[in-house]
Amino acid sequence: MDWMNQAALSAQKSDAVFFYVFGLSVAFLIFITALMIYFVVRYSKKRHPVAEQIEGHLGLELLWTSIPLVLFLTIFYYGWTNYEYMRQAPRDAMAVKVTARQWSWSFEYPNGKKSKVLFAPINKPMKMEVHSADVVHGFFIPSFRLKIDAVPARTNTTWFQATKLGSYDIECTVICGVDHSLMLSKVIVVPEDEFKAWYFGGEDAPEPGKALRAAEAHPDLKDLPPGLAVLTSKGCLACHSVDGKPKVGPTLKALYGRQEEVLVAGAMRQVTVDEAYLRRAITNPMEQVVRGYPPAMPQTPMTEQELSEVVRYIKTLN
Amino acid sequence: MTTHAATAQPQPSYLVDTGSRKGLMAWLTTTDHKRIGVLYLYSMIAFFLVGMGIGFVMRLVQLTSFQHLITAQTYNALFTVHGVIMIFLFVIPGLPAIFGNFFLPILIGAKDVAFPRLNLASWYFFMAGAILAVLSLFTGGGAPDTGWSFYAPFSLKTGTNVSLAVFAAFILGFSSMLTGINFITTIHRLRAPGMKWFRMPLMCWALYSTSWIQLLATPIVAITLVLVILERFFGIGIFDPAKGGDPLLYQHLFWIYSHPAVYIMILPAMGAITEIIPTFAKRTIFGYGAIAFSSMAIAGVGSLVWAHHMFTSGMSSVANMVFSLLTMIVAVPSAIKVFNWVATLYKGSIDFQPPLLFALTFIFLFAIGGLTGVMQGALAINVHIHDTYFIVGHFHYVMFGGTGMGLFAALLYWFPKMFGKMYSKKAIYASWFPMFIGFNMLYFGMLILGMMGMPRRYYVHLPQFHTMHVVATVGSWFLVLGLLMFFGALLYALFKGGKAEDNPWGGVTLEWTIPSPPPLENFETIPTITHGPYHFEQESK
Amino acid sequence: MSEHVHRDDFGARLGMWLFLVTEIVLFGGLFIGYSYMRYKYPIEFHHGGMELNATLGVINTLVLLTSSLTVVLAIVAIQRAEKKRAMAFLGTTLGLGLTFLVIKSFEWAAKFHHGLYPNAPHLATLPPGEQVFFGLYFTMTGLHGLHVIAGLSVLGVMLWWVATDRIRQDRYVHLENGGLYWHLVDVIWIFLLPLFYLAA
Amino acid sequence: MSETIHSTEAHAEHPGYGTFIKVWVALLILTGALVGVSHLGQTYAVWGLLTLTPLKAGLVFYFFMHLKYEGPLLKIVVLVTLGTLLIFFALLFSDVAFH
C-alpha cells in the first residue's frame, strides 16, 4: 500500500515505535475485552446468583500500576530516542530554506536556486529550515513520517534522508485559511547526478525528475491525446477531472457551451463557456471565479500551442 | 436498603410546581439543583444534536460529490463550530452540569448545593455563552474559521467573527468555574452526618477532582481568550509576531487549559461508570481507594502535560522530552481505573441491563481512545500523526466513545430516577448495534486515514484517501441511525413510558432510597451514614 | 427553599476563596506570559521600564496598601460593633481606591500623549520587544484597573449594608468576603509594581 | 442542618487594630526596601523582586486576608493554587529556557 511507503530513514524510525506500541495496544485491548465478556457471561445472575464482595487486593493493585508504568516508560524512551535521531541533522546535510505562505510552499537551496517543489537527491541528508511568511503552517511529508510547523518569526528545522526514488506529497497540516487543503507540494527524490545536473546547471537547466512526475499521473504521455497530455503534465488533473467527478475545481467534462455563474470583480455574472472564456480561465484564473469554488487556481505558464490543444481537448469532452 | 422511608403523605416530586410561579417561569427561576440539572440536560441535548448535524454534513463533504453544496470557507466554519459546540457546550459541561447538579447533593445526603442561586446563574451564563456562540455564526465577518483551537496569528488576522466566538467561550468558562466553586464547597460543607470522605460514592470523587481542574485551569484560557480579543481590537502584540509577539506563547497558554479540559470531560464520565458497574454486578467496587486516588492523580498530573499538543511546533527538545514523559505517566491512573472496573465484574452476580451495556461499551471505546492517545504521546510517532485524522480519530474515541457513551450510560442509569419513567429496554438494545458498528467504521476509519497521512481540517483530500473517507462516511450513517433510535426511545419513554420503580436496578447509593422522581427536598430527614457506598451485603444473603 | 435559612459562614468564605483561586490563576496566566516575554526580550523590557514613571507607581502602591489596611480595620470595628468607625474606615478605602484610579488615569494619559499605546504609529517604530512591553503594560494594568473598579463597587455596597445594619457584629461574612477581594487586588498590584515600574 | 453548627468556630479570638497596623508598617518598609534595592543594579533588582515581593504578598495573605486565623483547609487551597502556578511556570520554562 502507498501509505506504508517508507521512503526515508525517518519513516523507519517512526514506524518501529509505532509497531511496538500498536502490538502492546492490541494485546491489552483484546485482553480487557475478552475478560469483560468472559466475566459477564460466567458471572451472570443465572450462573452466579450470589455475588462475592471483594473489596480489593493490594498485590493486584500494585501489579497493574507497575506493569503499565513500566511499559509506558519503555514507550516513552523508545519514542524519544528515535525522535532525537529524527531531529538531529548530520553536519553535512544540505540546508534548504522552506518558506510557507498562504497557500504555497517554496524552497531555496544554498546556492540561491529556487523551486516550487522540493528536489532531493537520494541517500543524502537534507536539512529543512522551515519558516513562514504569514500565519502558522505545518510542513508534512507522510512518506517520510516527518512534520514540523512553519511559524512566523522563527525558524524550525528538521531533516531527512530519502531512501527511495519517487515523488511524494507535501501537505500543510495547520489550518491557515480557506485554501489550507490546497497547500500541497511534492518532494521529488532523484538520483544524485540528476540532482547535481540541475543544481549546478545554469538558469535554464531542466528540472530533475520530470519522468517521475509524469509517470505518476500516467505511464506514457505519448499514448494520450495531446490536450490530455498537457493537462497531465501541467498538473491540472490534481484539481480537475475529465469524467465529471468534482474535485477542487469544476470538472472539465461537458464544460464547453455550459451556462455558468462566475464572479467577476466581485459581481456575479452569467456566462456561456466558449473558447475565449476557456482561454481566459486558464491564462488568468483569478479574473473570473466560478461560483461555489475557491479562488484557488494557480496561474500556469503555457505555450500558445499547448493552450489550443487543451481547449480543443475540452471541446471533445462533450 | 431497598425500602425508602414511606411516609403518610409523600412530598410532591420536584417536577410539580409548588411555588408562586408556574410552568416555564417556574423552571427559569428555579434554584433547585434537580431542575437546574434538567435545564442543562435539555439545552445540552439540543446543542449536541446541532453539533452532530454539522459532523454529519462534514462527512458528506468528504464524499467529494457534495462539495458543490459547500465552499471551502463554509467547511472551515463547520469544523470550527462543530468543535466549539461539542467541546464548550457539550462535553466539558456535560456530565457535571447535568448529573453532577442533579445527583451530587443526593449522593452525599444534602438538600441542595452550597450556593443554589449561583447555580442558576451558572446556567444563565451557560445559555448566554451558547447564544453568543451561535450569534458569532451570523454576525460580523461570518462564522469563525480557525478551528476550535484559535491558533494565533491566524485567529488574529482572519476577517471572520473570531472575537465574538472567543468571548462566548470566555463566558462559558465562567459558567464552568462557578459550577466548580459550587461543587467543591458542597462536598466540603454539606455531606450528611457520617458521610466521611471515603464513604462518598466515587462519582463524588470524580466531580470533586473535576471541579479542581475547572478552578485551576479555566482562568488561564479565559485570560488567553481575552488577550486574543484585545489583540484583535487594539493590537497589543503579545501573540502577533509582527509586533514581537510569539505564537508559541499562545499555544502554551491555550493548551495549559485545554489539555486539562479533556480530563474535565472524561473524569465525571468515569465517575458515572464507577457507579453503574457495582450496581449491576451486585457487589462492592474493587479498589475504592485506588479509584478515588486515581481521579485525583489524573487531575493533578493531567495539568502538567499540555505541551504534548505542540511536539511539532518547534519547542525545545528538553520540553518535548519532559512532556512526552509526563504524558506517559498520566496514562497510568486511567489504566488503573480500567483494570478496577473489569475486576469489579469478577465474581459478581451480573444483572445485564442497558446501562451496563453502555458502560462496557464505554470501557472498550475509551480503551481504544486512550491507547491511541499513548501512541500520540510517543514522540517518534507524534511527528507523523500530529494534525492528521489520527488525532481526529483519537479524540472522537475518547470524547464520543468515552464521555459521550459515559453520558448515555448515565442517562440510561438515572433516567428512571430523574423522570420516574421507564424506557423500552428492547429499543435501547436495538439502537446499540447500528451505533456501535457505525461508530467504529467512522472513527477507526479516521485512525487509518491519519496513518496514511490525511491532514485534518481539509476541505478536499488527495485521491488516495478517498476509499477510507467513503467507509467513514457510511459509518456515520449507521451512527446517525443508532442515535436517532436511542433518543427516540428516550423521548417516547418521557411521554408515554411506564412508571418506574423507586429502585429499578437494585442500587444501594442514596439516590435509590428516595422516590422517583425525587421530592423537592430530596430527603424527608437527612440520612445518617454508617458504611461505605457499595454495601450489597444484605442483598446477597 | 427560603424557609430553611441556614447560615454557613465558613462555607461562604470557602466559596469566596475558591473564587479568588480563579482570579489568582487568571493573573497568574498573565504573569507567566510576562516572564516568557521578559526572558525573550530582557533589554527591551529594561528600556520599556524606563519610560514608566516609577514615582507614580510607588505612590499608588502606598495608596493601595493603606486602603487594604482600612478594610481589615473596618472588619475589626464591626467585630467590636463600632459601626461609625467601620463606616469611616470603609469610606477611607473607597476614597483611596478612587485616588488610585485618578493617579492611574494621569499615568495612562501621559503614555497616550507620548504615543506609547498599542497600535500607535510611534510605538510601531520601536523594537518589537518594547511593543510587547507596552502591550503587556496596558493589558495588565488595565485589567487590574477593572478589578479596582469592581472592588470599589463591592465595597460601596458593603458600606451601604453597614449603614443599613445588614452587616453587623453577628453577621459580617459579606464584608469579610468583600475585603478578601480587595486585598487580592492589592496583592496583584504588589506584583505589578516591580514587574513594570522597577524593571528599569 | 448539622453543618451550620460549626459555622463560626474558626473565629475564636479576633485580632485587634494594632496587629494590622504593624503589618501595614512592615509592608511600607518592605516597599521602601524594594525601591531602594532596585536602584542598586539589575541583579539586585531581580533578587529584590523575587524575595521581597512574595514576602509582601505573603503578609497580605496571612494577616489582612486572615489566613492566620483560619483552619488548614483555606491554607491548603492557597498553597495548591500557588503550587500549580509554580509548576506551570517551571514546565513552560522547560521550553523557553532551552532554545
Ligand code: HEA
Ligand atoms: C475526553 C477527552 C480526552 C481524553 C480522556 C484524552 C486522553 C489522552 N490523550 Fe488526548 N486529546 C483529546 C481528548 C482527550 N484525550 C483531544 C480533544 C485532542 C485534540 C485536540 C485538538 O488538537 O483539537 C487530543 C490530543 C491528544 C494529543 C496531541 C496529539 C497531537 O495533536 O499531536 C496527545 C499526545 O500525546 C494525546 C494524548 C492522550 C493521552 C496519553 C491520554 C490518556 O489520558 C489516555 C489514558 C488511557 C489509556 C492508556 C487506556 C486505558 C489503559 C489501558 C487499557 C491499560 C493498558 C495499556 C497499556 C499498558 C499500553 N491526546
Ligand code: HEA
Ligand atoms: C464530543 C465531541 C464530539 C462529537 C460527539 C463529535 C461527533 C462527530 N464528529 Fe466531530 N469533532 C469534535 C468533537 C466531536 N465530534 C471536535 C472537538 C473536532 C475538532 C474541530 C476542529 O478541528 O477544530 C471535531 C472534528 C470533526 C471532524 C474533522 C474535521 C476536519 O478536521 O476536517 C469530522 C470529520 O468528519 C467530525 C465528524 C464528526 C461526526 C461524523 C460525528 C458524529 O458522531 C455525529 C453523528 C451524529 C449525527 C449525525 C446526529 C444525528 C442527529 C441528527 C442528524 C438530527 C439533527 C437534528 C437537529 C439538528 C434538530 N468531527
Ligand code: CUA
Ligand atoms: Cu498552510 Cu494550512
Ligand SMILES: [Cu+2]
Ligand atoms: Cu492533551
